[in-house]
Structures are given as structure tokens and as C-alpha cells.
Amino acid sequence: MANVKAPGLMTSPPNFMDLFWCVMEAKPAQDLEAFVTTAWFLWNNRNAVRHGETSRTALQIFEASRIYLAEFQTHCVSSNAPQSHVLTLWKPPPPGWYKTNVDGAVFKERSQCGIGVVVRNDKGQIMGALSKTLPYPLGALDVEAKAAEIGIIFSWELGLREIILEGDSQTVMNAIASHDPGSIQIQQLVTGIKSWVPKFRAWKTSFTRREGNKAAHLMAKHAKLISVCTIWVEDTPPIIMSQVLNDVSDLGFSPV
Structure with a gap:
């Protein structure tokens, strides 16, 4: 399965774990469930063949995994009450800390x-x-890791020493915070980030959903309209003025 080229990927992942990371980052939850279920059936079929049983055809494996997943999902729907979506909002850091939100496009x-x-x-x-x-192409996961790297360096250059690095890529945030370097395609970037963070007096990472990261997302999209790089220091970019006001509207602060 390591040789499968998943839809939307620029290159074929070298092993199953990298393929899993890419699918998890790029696909919606229902596609990820189908991917994992199919992989589980392939693994079981491989073990069965190794113990002398007859191998299933690809169509049989696909059909069996589809039926199994459908039965599981039906059971989950019937046993769980409907839940309303809770809107994720931007949250300020603790007193004396700074929050660095990053995003890539x-x-x-x-x-x-x-x-x-x-x-x-x-x-x-x-x-x-x-x-x-x-001025060069990157995959979705790579650009999120690059955004984290640039965010860390930018925070240091601003003279800030207690930061929370926050982004909407759980894969990248987890890789920075843990001993696991994550997918092979971002390992070099993650290693570079990990060489920077010990310089800070205190640091943390935080995962948020896209709606909690809107300001950084708008800044990433704005990059399409500039030639290289635009920086604002202690000033609010016009492109995110409204979003920044919305983020703190219930906090009783004046952000601008």
C-alpha cells in the first residue's frame, strides 16, 4: 500500500505512515475513515494469505470494508444524540504571554x-x-510547517520570549510539541523549529480550528497580492482589522 498515490498528493509517500499523515491532513473525516478501514482489511487479507488462506480480490476487499464501515457508522448514528457544532473562537494567551497564530495557503x-x-x-x-x-510550490502540510517556522523566528525578532504557537494543522502542532518528528515531508522543518524554541524562556503549541485562526488565514491569503513580504509592527493590517475586532469583541479589550 506504500506505492499507492493518493488523490491530490504531489508525490507518492515512501511508506504507509507518511501516506496516512498526508491523507489525514488533506481529506475530510469520512474519507479518512474509509481509508483506515480499507487498510485494516488489506492487512487482515495479507495475514490470512501468509497463514495459507485464499486471498480476496481487490473488489472483494473494497466491498467488505465498505459494508463494515457503513454498519459501524449506522450504529454510531443510532446510539449518539445529535450534537450541535461549537464555534471555535480565538482565545488570548495568559497574562504576560503572546500568541503567535500561523497559517499557510x-x-x-x-x-x-x-x-x-x-x-x-x-x-x-x-x-x-x-x-x-x-515563490515555489509546497504541499498543504509543508506550507503549514513553513508557516510555523516563520512564525517562531518572527516572534523572536519582535523580542518576545513567552509565546504560544497556534495553528490549524494538528499534525504540525503535535510534531513540534512531541518527540515524534511527524511525517517525513516536514521532518526537516520541524527539526529546525525545535532548534529555535529552546531560546525562548517559555513556549507552548496550541491547535485550533480554522475559525479560531481566521486572522492568520487572511494574512496567508493576502500573500497572493504582494511580491515578497510585508510586515506590520504594533499596528493592525487593514486586511484583518475587522477580524481582530471580532476576535476580542467579547473580551472587553481594545485591540487597535
Whole structure:
């Protein structure tokens, strides 16, 4: 299965774990469930053949995994009450800390990427913001890791020493925070980030959903409109003025 080229991937992952990371990052939850179920049936079929049993055809494996997943999902739906979606909002860091939100965007039609970074204090005030174009193509996971790297360096250059690095890629945030370097395609970037973070007096990583990371997302998309890099220091970029106000509207702060 390591030789399977998943839809939407620029290259074939070298092993199953890297393929899993890519699918988890790129596909919606229902596709990931189908992927995992099919992989489980393939594994069981392999073991059965090794113990002398007859191998199933690819169609039989696919059909069996589809039926199994459908039965499981039906059971989950019937046994769980409907749950309303809880909106994820931006949350300020603890007093004395700074939160660095990062995001990346892929501009396939231009073979370019965009990086967005927004750094705020515990009152929601802008310490710095950045929008940067990368004049070369990266995959979705790679650009998220690159955004984290740029966000860390930018925070250091602003003179901040207690930061929370926050992004909407759980894969990247987990890789930075743990001993696991994550997918092979981001290991070099993660290693570079891990060489930076010990310089800070204190640091953490935080995963948030896209709606909690809107300001950084807007900055990443804005990179399509600039040539190289635009930086704001202690000033709110017009592109995110409304979003920053919305983020802190219930906190009783004045962010601008």
C-alpha cells in the first residue's frame, strides 16, 4: 500500500505512515475513515494469505470494508444524540504571554504559497503581523510547517520570549510539541523549529480550528497580492482589522 498515490498528493509517500499523515491532513473525516478501514482489511487479507488462506480480490476487499464501515457508522448514528457544532473562537494567551497564530495557503495556479502570521498579547493587541509569498510550490502540510517556522523566528525578532504557537494543522502542532518528528515531508522543518524554541524562556503549541485562526488565514491569503513580504509592527493590517475586532469583541479589550 506504500506505492499507492493518493488523490491530490504531489508525490507518492515512501511508506504507509507518511501516506496516512498526508491523507489525514488533506481529506475530510469520512474519507479518512474509509481509508483506515480499507487498510485494516488489506492487512487482515495479507495475514490470512501468509497463514495459507485464499486471498480476496481487490473488489472483494473494497466491498467488505465498505459494508463494515457503513454498519459501524449506522450504529454510531443510532446510539449518539445529535450534537450541535461549537464555534471555535480565538482565545488570548495568559497574562504576560503572546500568541503567535500561523497559517499557510497554497496558490496552485501560480505554483506559489502564502504565509500568514499574527502575534497578539493577552489583551488581543497586535504585536506584529506578517504576510509572505514563497515563490515555489509546497504541499498543504509543508506550507503549514513553513508557516510555523516563520512564525517562531518572527516572534523572536519582535523580542518576545513567552509565546504560544497556534495553528490549524494538528499534525504540525503535535510534531513540534512531541518527540515524534511527524511525517517525513516536514521532518526537516520541524527539526529546525525545535532548534529555535529552546531560546525562548517559555513556549507552548496550541491547535485550533480554522475559525479560531481566521486572522492568520487572511494574512496567508493576502500573500497572493504582494511580491515578497510585508510586515506590520504594533499596528493592525487593514486586511484583518475587522477580524481582530471580532476576535476580542467579547473580551472587553481594545485591540487597535
